Amino acid sequence: MRLVLGGHGAPGQVGWCLRRAADQLGLSVTWLDERLFFAGNMAHIPGRALTWGLAHSVLPYVAYNLALLQRARSAQPDVILLVKGARVWPSTLRALRKSSSAVLALYCTDDPYNLQASPPSVRAGLRFYDLIATSKRPSMHQVERVSGTKVRYVPLGYDPALYYPTQPTPAQRARWGSDLVFVGAFDRDRHVALEQVSRAAVESGWRLRIWGARWHHLPSASPVAPFVTRRILPPRLVRLALACSSVALGFVRHANRDTHAMRTFEIPATRTFMLAERTAEHRTLFGEDQGAALFDTPEELVTRIRHFLPDEESRQQIAAEGHRRVVQGQHTYHHRLVEILTA
Template sequence: MKILFISDRLNTDGRSYQRKCTFEELGYTVITYPAVPVEDVRKKPLFIDRVLWKLGFQRDLTHLNQQLPILAQQHQPDIIWIEKGNTVAPATLRRLKQRLPHSKLVSFSEDDMFARHNRCWFYTWGLKEYNIVFTTKSYNCQPNELPSLGAKKVVFIDKSYDAQTHYPRILSTKEQQDLGGDVGFIGSYEKERAESLLFLAKNGIKVRIWGTGHWQTLQGQSESLLIENKPLYGENYLKGLAAFKINLCFLRKANRDLQTDRTMEIPACGGFMLAERTEEHLRLFEEDKEAVYFSSESELLEKVRYYLSHETERQAIASAARVRCINSGYSHHERLKQMLAYL
């Protein structure tokens, strides 16, 4: 069977690329085409692109709308899998359905696609053309969300990890020193995250932050706070998860997250996870046995202090979480098989 796989993030250390490889491991022939030039994935958008996005549009820089029908006609895929799809014109989707009526047209996104800041008009207008829409945001399935924009069938899927990528690393002493510490967060800036991390630092907890955004605004506010002001990618990111005694898992408020990529990636890599308490987190990992949770800054501080001084318990929880990932089928393999069963 063939899958025509379209994504705006086909960089080789990204989650879309991991899913593409997983499809291949499952026995599918996968034809890929980037919706965004791979070399531009991590670049800041140009002024013209920021203006167009404000107006609800994204430039088709890879000529996707020209190439997608050609590729589909050439390869006759069983599934046309489009991740996010902000540059795919509704007319292109209709053309695909007319020319390949046997193909399943699938939308998938790990972002909150009901939120205006994540979607453009092409995505909104094209939703009704898909056979099925998969989302990792449970609330997107509610009648007043993606279905209200025209989506015919919306299915919620939990987050996942890549078995070939996310596994425990054994680090040298130098790698531990270069990447880790007592408490760490790897991710982009958000005001609430910054406030919580500064709160820990001002209470004597050594905190190290890797990521992009406005983290430099915290510079110099506490001797216990180390701001790297740069991201960790690829193998360094994976080693970073192993290098911290405690990995903090914050949820993105702008995306209304109830779980996030790191919900799976931290435990799969054998890291100890201290995460925001949500119903979805509690369902995925048992509290105080497979992960530890907090609902306030005071509880966060209490849990950090306790587990920094209880190494055996910390390691047991991290090990149990890794086992839960495997036994409960949280990998890309199992999630993709679950999604394919809907088609």
């Protein structure tokens, strides 16, 4: 099978993981890495782009869309698969439909109707796809109704080359160790929960560490601020931060209609104890206090931390079961790519 694949090529990003999976499957892959065209993650946001001038807003899009058309012409693919599709113009999708016999597929790893995550071009382009896969189950009927296109639910996953159990050295534990860790971007709902966790951490002497992007949105007086390091960790350091922590917190993004997140699979893959939001999907994947511990409210989150933090034996048993379920459950991006290509 010949595949044109477009996405973000940073290690750990879904596009990067799917490209590795395509290579493992022995596909003939023509890869289009968005990083070659766009300098910043926020380049697709129209209001912001306008302030950057022509060179930073329009020209990268022109180059990217022309490159996609050119690769489709030269590769003569069986499938064109785009991850997120946030950089692709509807006119480009229309041209691909006319000029190529390939199946045109989209993998929505963000909710197309989350205005903070998906630009208008994503919604305008939905009707041009032959297949739409989405990791957002609550959005499926809306996407299907608007696009008139077959929509398949394909969850996020993990790459076993990046996320696996690690035995940290004493020096690494001293550098990265914590009682509680959260690795992820700022979100208002997460901030509300972490405010309570931060206050409890101060009262109880817990070591709390928070890593990730967009934490500059944090109110300056927030009790969360002292625990935040505004740094995006590459996968090898995410793995290390998880391995050096007793409890890893797992939040979803409600504005994105998440029922799970990338960390849903990445945390258990490292055999780290996960305390995650209680969604229907998390309950199906892990059960209650079997492969992960779950919570509903910030108050319950703090209560569950107080329960599990001193109980190392229970944490290790739950972490081991979570690891077993993820590893044996066919949750790698290799499996996800097969699901998309055979839909």
